[in-house]
Amino acid sequence: MANLFASSIGETLKPLASLAGAGACLGLSTTMAKIADSAGITGLPFLAWSVLGAALILFLVSYLRGDLPPVTRRTAEYFCVSAFVTVAASNLIFFLAVPRVGVSFVSLAITLPPLLTYLGALILGMEKFMLMRAAGVCAALIGAAVLAVEKLGAPDADIFWICLALTGPLLLAIGNLYRTARWPKGVTAEALAPGMLGVAAAMLFAFALVPDFDVRVPLDTAGPALLIAGQSLVFSAQFLLLFVLQKSGGPVLLSLLGAVGAVVAVPFAVFFLGETPPQGLAVGAGLIALGIALVATGKAKADRREVRSRAELSTS
Template sequence: MTRLWHSAPGLLLVTGTLLGLTLPLGKIAAAAGISPALWAFVISFGAGAVLLVVLVSRGRGLNLDFATLRYFAITAAVSYAIPNLLLFAAIPHLGAGFSGIMLTLSPLLTLAISLILRLRRPDVLGIAGIAVGFIGAVMVTLTRGEAGQPAEPFWIGVGLLIPVSLAVGNIYRTLHWPKDSGPIQLAAGSHLAAAAMLFAMVVASPDASSFSLLGAVPVLVVAQVAASTAMFAFFFRLQAVGGPVYLSQIGYVAAALGLFAGTVFLGESYRLTTWLGAVVISIGLVMTTRAQSSADVP
């Protein structure tokens, strides 16, 4: 575990895999009648609460100075509440696998923003890997969802907004990481802030009684909370070790897992072009992983 905690490629694979589990679980939740806002609340509240308990058990708590609270609020909105709402709203219309592919556009947007802001530029292999991954994502996007069930342009647009929000969050967290704050502290505080936002949204909506629906799927809720809690602990560590552009590669891993889970377990069907795009994305992941490994060698 200690070695994994210091390995950017290892953290990338673990974090991306745990993120990918959210896609099929989200589709199952939607089929059970759980709204996107409520399921996003489950993720943020569950992860935030468990991580806070871990902190307290270690004799630590959350920093509550103004700068850190601002960080919690902004990160909660652009990294969790908004993209999760969009993701869980889109999954029933695009499929778990196709929705996951939208995550792969985050690296390109993260790189573009980082170059504009003159953050550290990736090397040639890293840039090439991101470009290859993007080509694969375009191939998948053009298929418009499951075979025989082309999605409406509106939902394609909703899906495309997901990586925009994620990219903004990637850059913001790097530029404004609070001093003297660890990854678990930031993950706990940001998710609890997101949970508060989402709770207000659910209560204000006409289907506020949908909280009772969670009792009908306890195993699903526990599985989602466990996966998201572990994922976000590794997520913030990966942010510190790999930086914003490398962090954004988790979308490639999540998309591949989402395609596999959607096809094997949820009965989704995708065109050959979609699968070829997934292969191209995987090649891009290998290239960026090697680039990061080379950068880590002294």
């Protein structure tokens, strides 16, 4: 029984550590999008080249591990759908919105997927209803909603970009559910991440065919190249940890990535980028933190109950 409980602790810490790491990377990547815009790199080229760089890094890691992404009909579908909703469409929306509505608002918009993900997981039978987890998701959602309402009520609010930024969380929620439901059997997280990023890079470069979009980057100084290299490293860690979290924590815990990212990005935007703190920040951030605690605690309790059940079966 002691071994079972030790295993349970490890199984609980792994998703929480992955959540913290991936969330920190998400918050950092949103902040770097604002820095890149200030350096003259617009959203599409910064995102496209950074995703390509991350894909190459993870492909190299997969090659050295002897675990390259398999190419089958199932994985091709998985890479294409995941790439669109998780990386290309959602991140392009966020990166284009950052210069117009600010890092703080975009970071907090990314905290909205939990309720959509939780409801979808219940409908699809991926999750059993737990009052504590449901309360946590609702608390995080209410906290983000407080901040969104305050932003919409601001006198200088750009309604179009605020509303567009709020469509990104819907795509993220769809991605959370899809990646869990359609995870190819026997394929590791280390193999799925580079495959998804490679397809996402191809999609983003295809946007350059649309009028008024291109992927050219100013190279008169070393700054843009260094920013892209840094963002590539952040993305490679973020999406690798995302798949680890997906496998170990499930879609609902995964959906709290945005909340963790906001904890990193909002203070950075306020103290280092000079952004005005969003109205309702204390209330919204407090509710989001409460939501994370409730969801994580609910999962830990469920894991402990499962361990006790296994222990009772093994001794009976």
